[in-house]
Amino acid sequence: MQPETFARPMTMAERADELEEQKMHELEHIITKSVLFNLADGKVEMEGGATLMAKNPGKYMLMGADPRLPQMPEKPTLVDYFRCRFASTSHLLQSATHALKAGHDEKVILACLLHDIGVVSFIRCDHGYWGAQMIGPYVDEEVSWAVKMHQALRFFPDESVGYLYPEMYVKLFGPDYKPDPYIVAEYNRARNHKWYMTSRLITLNDIYSFDPNAEVNLDDFVDIIGRNFKQPKEGLGLDSSPSAHMWRTMMWPTRFL
Numbered sequence: 001m002q003p004e005t006f007a008r009p010m011t012m013a014e015r016a017d018e019l020e021e022q023k024m025h026e027l028e029h030i031i032t033k034s035v036l037f038n039l040a041d042g043k044v045e046m047e048g049g050a051t052l053m054a055k056n057p058g059k060y061m062l063m064g065a066d067p068r069l070p071q072m073p074e075k076p077t078l079v080d081y082f083r084c085r086f087a088s089t090s091h092l093l094q095s096a097t098h099a100l101k102a103g104h105d106e107k108v109i110l111a112c113l114l115h116d117i118g119v120v121s122f123i124r125c126d127h128g129y130w131g132a133q134m135i136g137p138y139v140d141e142e143v144s145w146a147v148k149m150h151q152a153l154r155f156f157p158d159e160s161v162g163y164l165y166p167e168m169y170v171k172l173f174g175p176d177y178k179p180d181p182y183i184v185a186e187y188n189r190a191r192n193h194k195w196y197m198t199s200r201l202i203t204l205n206d207i208y209s210f211d212p213n214a215e216v217n218l219d220d221f222v223d224i225i226g227r228n229f230k231q232p233k234e235g236l237g238l239d240s241s242p243s244a245h246m247w248r249t250m251m252w253p254t255r256f257l
């Protein structure tokens with residue numbers, strides 16, 4: 001018979017938390033989770049500096065690179081972020097390959113290549129806006145505008161170019177899903193804009209049924225990036241552009257401050 005004090009077995013989530021905690025203790029510095037990371041776990045909480053120091057005697061806060069992540073070069077380029085920080089690049093590469101094969105100009109190809117970087121590097125909610133802001137200082141205004149507006153346009157068909165409401169969205173969001181009013185308003189603003197078609201082409205080349213076997217390669221786009229993305233000489237994120245901090249955050253997501 002089991003004694004009454006027998007502990008229940010740990011759940012998978014508890015075990016994962018414990019391992020994570022152990023791993024953090026093995027590291028030289030104290031690695032912190034920002035509030036946003038906790039919000040994603042359904043918790044509105046944060047651990048303060050004093051608590052963390054008390055839990056980790058003799059250690060200082062991490063104020064640089066997280067040793068658990070792929071090491072970034074001293075002066076990172078957009079390609080380095082693709083390789084070391086973007087969790088998945090196949091969708092971006094498939095969309096850009098589609099645009100390349102369709103013979104679109106380099107601005108459109110670049111816009112397709114970058115349209116979902118918000119999702120693969122940062123956050124899903126409002127990813128078009130995040131992505132546009134990140135690339136804004138480094139690309140032609142038309143490219144960042146198109147990335148921003150694809151957030152809204154993808155919900156609205158345009159039969160003139162053969163774009164229908166994606167079947168995939170019916171599956172993902174249900175048949176009754178309606179975009180929020182701010183998205184509808186954004187669509188109405190974009191509809192008559194001079195760059196409408198650039199953004200529309202993102203949605204048209206967006207690959208909604210991802211092919212896990214498609215052969216795509218970032219190398220095919222390195223020249224297009226070189227010609228159309230203004231790589232700062234200090235390194236992307238280490239420059240003083242209005243969005244450099246966003247790239248730095250991606251480079252050092254667990255820095256204490």
Ligand SMILES: [Fe+2]
Pocket residue numbers: 115116127128150151
């Ligand atoms: Fe998107």
Ligand SMILES: [Fe+2]
Pocket residue numbers: 091095115116206207
């Ligand atoms: Fe997409």
